[in-house]
Amino acid sequence: MxxxxxxxxxxxxxxxxxxxxxxxxxxxxxxxxxxxxxxxxxxxxxxxxxxxxxxxxxxxxxxxxxxxxxxxxxxxxxxxxxxxxxxxxxIPVEPADRVYYIILKLLSVNHYLKLIDLADELFISESTIKKDLKAVKAQLHPFRLALDKKPNYGVKISGQEEQRRYCLTHYTFSANQTNNELEKQELYNRIKDLFGTDITFQYFPISDEGLSNLVEQLFIMCLRIIEDQLVEQKKHNVLPAKNDFLYQTAQEIASALSRTLTITLPNTEVLYIRDLLLAAKLITYNQHDKDPATVSHYYNQADRQLAITLIEAADNQFGLNLLLDEHLVNGLALHLIPTIHRLMIGMPIYNPLLSDIKLKQPFAFDIGIYMIEKLSALINLSINEDEAAYLALHVAAALEKSKVKQNFKRCIVICPKGLASSYFIYYKLREKFDQELKIVDLITKQELKSYPMKDLNFVISVDYLEEELPIPILVINPIIGASDVDKIKRALSEDSRNVLNYTDPARTFFRKDFKEKEEVLDFLIAKLTEQGLVNRHFKEAIYQREIMSPTCFGNSVAIPHPIERLTDSTFLAICTLRNPIDWDGRRVQFICMLSVKKDDDQKLQEIFSFLVGVVEDLTLVEQLVNVNSYQDFTSLIEAKLTAIH
Structure with a gap:
């Protein structure tokens, strides 16, 4: 068959x-x-x-x-x-599916399973099952579980009961495993139906997603209790105070489960439920609330300060002003409470939106990655990319809000003709482009030398300038005419995301025969080093970013880049491959190494925005991996830009 x-x-x-x-x-x-x-x-x-x-x-x-x-x-x-x-x-066929199958198989028993029996069950060789077990070991590690191997006996999973439950929940639900056993489905539905009837969250704000995750965890807990697998009493377990609202809610849930399912839940299981509540996703208040401070009673000052610390670090690294967004501060403070508890108890979370966030919000995801790196250093715990994607959602909302407020190009006007002439130009431009152009300042040529160009899109001048600037210069007549208006219109509509501005034939390599991800990275970094574009820290930064979260974005495209800004110019280095290679579980054939110069993070957003359009265009990617010349490459990209406009 x-x-x-x-x-x-x-x-x-x-x-x-x-x-x-x-x-x-x-x-x-x-x-x-x-x-x-x-x-x-x-x-x-x-x-x-x-x-x-x-x-x-x-x-x-x-x-x-x-x-x-x-x-x-x-x-x-x-x-x-x-x-x-x-x-x-x-019976799975693909290696990744086999790994899921083996993990669930081992979690379902408490005794050793012989390798030969596992191999026969999966219709594979013993050497293949041994290779699969290496992947199993790696996937168990975040749950603080280990593979216990014993000669002549086989393998089994060892670790605390709580960690087994977290892992079981992940691979039963998050990994899209289905269970068609009628009794188990009925048990799940009975637990789910308790919420909103027997159980209410009077003191505990929980989101729909948090409630769904909680029901899944409780389902696995009940299955384990029915199988007589209970959480052990720990020496450090201290009975919470009577006014502990989380403990009160845990008792309410335990009582409802006991009545409905006729099972006995000892106090260790009540404390386990309290842990699940602490790890649940708190509800996020309505961002349109007039007073964001109304949610402050859900967290303390330390939670708020941690959120501020992470946002400040991101602002400094990426040249943003996110700290001004009080909704972001509150939302992040609320989010970090369950996040840190999950990390402390060893409950990794699966984010079903991870791939979409990486692809469609790459800049926000980079900020999320940077934030979890800082958070990891502060709490001394490793954090996965799924958590980074959740932080990225908060950041993306703040960025979109900022974009709505600043949906215009920014410029300065240089006019040495005097104050009256300057104001004439200013008001004439306001009349013509009020909804599209923000004139940040009116300055003289002398002031230009020390004027910060950050966050500006171009400079408007009535005289030709000898200075070389990092942004375009538009020279217009002091008495603005039709040709000047057209020139500014073109500048406003010009797509600054044209990646061809950052490519070069010397940094473009077609149909190479590399077999490994590391070969591609080392090759491109070596070429950039030869051209004097990067220093010795660049390679370390590229690899560090890959460790934090692989930069494969789907549709055979990878965009390796450092989080830090390490170069004096913005550039792309392109490499296509004859055949796809494995890039941390995804097939990649088009590699675009990106570096943005210091203090130019606006460019990062613009370039990412264009590259996302490339990644989502499967036909274009197919054409790009088959070109053999820089001219053909640029023709395809120009056609894409034309189609956008």
Missing amino acids: LTIRQVKLIHILLEHEHEVSSRDLAKLLDITTRTVRNDIKIITPIIDRHGAKLEAVASKGYKLLVADQALLKLFLAEADYYQTNSDAHI
């Missing part, structure tokens, strides 16, 4: 009227082109007997020719039913 992936491949071909290349199939299925070819060999004789024929067209790809629509439809219906309803569908 065909695998789930092979059935999906047939469906993809059936949906396309024209040929589909092996590269496109590989991207759609997230596999290599070699695996596509192997699957095609398996599929071809099977569908040949069921009303269709697979045709390979040279230089174009594969096309499905249907001779008997009814016969093929019946075959696919049977295949889909088998995959959905047969026990065979739970």
Whole structure:
């Protein structure tokens, strides 16, 4: 019988009227082109007997020719039913799926499992299961669990009961594992139905997402209690004060569970529920509240100061003014309370929006990464990229709010003709461009030498300037005419995100034969070093950013870049590959190394904005990885820019 992936491949071909290349199939299925070819060999004789024929067209790809629509439809219906309803569908094929399967298998038992039995169950060799176990060990580490190996016995997971529960919850729910056992589904629904009826959060503000996560944790807790796997009494456990509202809420939940499920919850389990409440996501107040201070009773001064410390660090690093946003300060202070508790008790969180945030809000995500690096140093605990993505959501909201307030270009006007002439230009520009242009200042040529260019888009002058500036200079007539107005209009509409301004033939490399991520990074860094663009700290910063969170953004694109601003100029270095390589679990073929010069973080947002458009354009990426010259590369990018406008 065909695998789930092979059935999906047939469906993809059936949906396309024209040929589909092996590269496109590989991207759609997230596999290599070699695996596509192997699957095609398996599929071809099977569908040949069921009303269709697979045709390979040279230089174009594969096309499905249907001779008997009814016969093929019946075959696919049977295949889909088998995959959905047969026990065979739970046996995974892909390495990542096998790792999930093995973790859940080991968590479900308390005894050793022999490697040969696991290998037989998964239809793989012992050498493959040993390789998979290395990945299992790495994924257990954030939960403070370990693999216990014993000769002649096999392997089992060792660690405290609380950590097993956190891990079980993650791999049962967050990893999209489904459980079709009716009894367990009924148990989950009964726990879920308690909230809003038997259990109310009178003293505890909790978000919908936090409540959903809490129900999942309680479901796993109840399953473990039914299996007689209880949390142990700890020496440091101290009974909370009677007026502890979290403990009161935990008691309320424990009582409701005991009544409904007829199970006994000792006080250690009540304390465990209190831990879950502390780790739950607090509700975020309405950002339109007239008085943000009304939420301050949910946190103390230390929580607020920590939020301020992180925002100040981000402002200094990225040249922002986020600390002025009181809603961000309050929201972050509220968010950090459960975050730090989760980290302290070893409860890693899974963020379902991680990929979307990395792709669609890369600048905010960079700020989130920078914040968790600072937070990690302050509390001496490691923090994953999922937490960074949650911080990025707070930051993205603040950035969008700031953008709404500042949806215009900023400039200064240089006029040596005197005050009257300066004011004439000022008011004439205000008349023509009031909603698009903010004139920050009126200055003389002498003042220009020491004037900060940060946050300015261009300079308007009535005389030609000899000075070289980091931003465009628009020379206009003191008596502004139609040609001057047109010149300014072009400047306002000009796309400063044109990445071609930051590329160079000497930094563009096509169809290289690298096999590893490190090869690509080292190659590009070496080229930039040869050209005198980076110093010895640049390589360390690039690798540090990859450790914090891999810079693969989907659709075969990676954008490696340092968090810190280490260079005196803004530039891109491009490298395409003949074949995709593994980039921390994702396939990458187009690499765009980015560095933004010091005090130019506005450019980072603009370049990221354009690159996101590139990443989301699968056809463009496919074209870019196949070009062989800088001229062809620039033509494609120019076409993309034209399409945007």
